[in-house]
Amino acid sequence: MRNLVVLGGGTAGTMIANKLQRRLDGGWTITVVDRDDEHHYQPGYLFVPFDGYTRDEIVRSRHHFIADGVRLVYDEVDRVSPDEATVHLNSGRTLSYDYLVIATGTSPRPDQTPGLLGHEWHRSIFDFYTLDGAEALAVALESFDHGRLVVHVSELPIKCPVAPLELTFLAEAWLRERGIRDQVELVYVTPLDGAFTRPVAAARLGHMLEERKIHLVTDFMVESVDADHKLLVSYDEREVPFDLLVTVPVNMGADFVARSGLGDELQYVTVDKHTFQHTTYPNIFAVGDANDIPTSKAGSVAHFAVDVFVRNFLEHVEGRPMTESFDGHANCFVEAGDDKALLIDFNYDTEPMPGKYPLPLVGPLSLLEATRVNHLGKLAFRHLYWHVLLPGHPVPLPAHMTMAGKRSPGTQTHEPINEPINEPINEEA
Amino acid sequence: MTTTTIEGRTVHVNDEGFLIDPDEWDEPLARCLASRIGIELTDEHWKAIRFLRRDYAAQGETATLRRISTVGGIPVKTLFQLFPQKPAKKLAYVAGLPKPHGCV
Numbered sequence: 001m002r003n004l005v006v007l008g009g010g011t012a013g014t015m016i017a018n019k020l021q022r023r024l025d026g027g028w029t030i031t032v033v034d035r036d037d038e039h040h041y042q043p044g045y046l047f048v049p050f051d052g053y054t055r056d057e058i059v060r061s062r063h064h065f066i067a068d069g070v071r072l073v074y075d076e077v078d079r080v081s082p083d084e085a086t087v088h089l090n091s092g093r094t095l096s097y098d099y100l101v102i103a104t105g106t107s108p109r110p111d112q113t114p115g116l117l118g119h120e121w122h123r124s125i126f127d128f129y130t131l132d133g134a135e136a137l138a139v140a141l142e143s144f145d146h147g148r149l150v151v152h153v154s155e156l157p158i159k160c161p162v163a164p165l166e167l168t169f170l171a172e173a174w175l176r177e178r179g180i181r182d183q184v185e186l187v188y189v190t191p192l193d194g195a196f197t198r199p200v201a202a203a204r205l206g207h208m209l210e211e212r213k214i215h216l217v218t219d220f221m222v223e224s225v226d227a228d229h230k231l232l233v234s235y236d237e238r239e240v241p242f243d244l245l246v247t248v249p250v251n252m253g254a255d256f257v258a259r260s261g262l263g264d265e266l267q268y269v270t271v272d273k274h275t276f277q278h279t280t281y282p283n284i285f286a287v288g289d290a291n292d293i294p295t296s297k298a299g300s301v302a303h304f305a306v307d308v309f310v311r312n313f314l315e316h317v318e319g320r321p322m323t324e325s326f327d328g329h330a331n332c333f334v335e336a337g338d339d340k341a342l343l344i345d346f347n348y349d350t351e352p353m354p355g356k357y358p359l360p361l362v363g364p365l366s367l368l369e370a371t372r373v374n375h376l377g378k379l380a381f382r383h384l385y386w387h388v389l390l391p392g393h394p395v396p397l398p399a400h401m402t403m404a405g406k407r408s409p410g411t412q413t414h415e416p417i418n419e420p421i422n423e424p425i426n427e428e429a
Numbered sequence: 430m431t432t433t434t435i436e437g438r439t440v441h442v443n444d445e446g447f448l449i450d451p452d453e454w455d456e457p458l459a460r461c462l463a464s465r466i467g468i469e470l471t472d473e474h475w476k477a478i479r480f481l482r483r484d485y486a487a488q489g490e491t492a493t494l495r496r497i498s499t500v501g502g503i504p505v506k507t508l509f510q511l512f513p514q515k516p517a518k519k520l521a522y523v524a525g526l527p528k529p530h531g532c533v
Contacts, residue, residue, distance in 0.1 A: 155495065193515065193518070219514060219515055221494065221505065221509070223505075223506065235505050235506050235508075235509040236509045236513065236514060264496070265495055265496050265499040265500055266495065294490075294530045
């Protein structure tokens, strides 16, 4: 009997367990470990502050989505002993494995920035990547009718890197609908040098901020939050005042990853970016947000990655070489407000480009362009997530990115810096 | 990809002026690159540059500010003093390495 242990029953862990339960023969035991029985549809958090989804639309029972025959253990992971191929759980139990998959995701860590978890936490300072944070923000927004609303990203990488921009666009539309847009100053604060990381998308999204009169503060690395004076303070001693702060705290992988010596400085499991195999231990894999691959931490990446991983894993356990190679494929809906959304599609080597998706020239979804159909696509995705994706049914979207039907915008969007960073660096306040 | 001449040497650079081939870099070149962005290199600068070079050689990626701070032992605050405003970008430029991944 061979043992596969999957740590984490979220998007990646659930899909992997379900697909492998179907594909591996009877000589295997699959065990999933998670701390609780609540599976959250995390993309839904975004809509909670704006009278969108409620808790019961976002939270389902975890075990309900895990196939019969998979053993589900509710416990916390204390540490992995890779040399003994054993997982130590908080209850004192141990699980031995032949193969281990780490799918414990990434979490916002407000404790990492001094001043964040003070008396203003969930009073005038909010996160929205937790259901509690999103619900507290919904309450605060109800009574917010004037002042400075600051949306802030602490440090990259973060889970769903477009979500803070979406929240900003949704907030802007929401304030407009309530007739109080003129009383509110909207500010977007980022450690990046533009609205987003990839140049083409950054230019497009930056333009959308401008159109909406949202002030952009770049290259801002937060050192601390002064909750008494309601200020964000950067390492180079700039200050951004706020009345209401929506922050994306530093994101980190699970603490047990660091305790087990399996991760990098942010506790992400270090893996080969094409196979997800651990850099030191060939019987350990990490899939989804928990690993250190240089692409978005997002459900779409987890989905495409699981397809590649499952095919490779079946080869690997039979002693054959792994033939699939992940290309970093990500696609993300970007809510633009006013019931419209953009879609971006990219991978390790290729920028998001305009075009149609998933069918070249046909769509129906439009890349890098705000449309109502994209918005409906995003809303429909919740249903797809619960009923098709998590159970591990095939989704007719190829794991690898295609260039068909895309067009290069043909514009120079890089800062042309041959006199390198002189000018561009000194321009911000 | 274009070439540029720095102190009589021809090197390959991208459209932002970053060296494309880390092997074309050496310490005298770093001094020239630094002076182009108004920085005179002190021992403290060199400590950061040498860490970044070493770490790149081992990892194949340019270290982020967090990595320079937690693994290299140079606080982020100090990096902002040494390479004002855009320390990650400026440090990579002077060290002849690619910009750190934006980590999309």
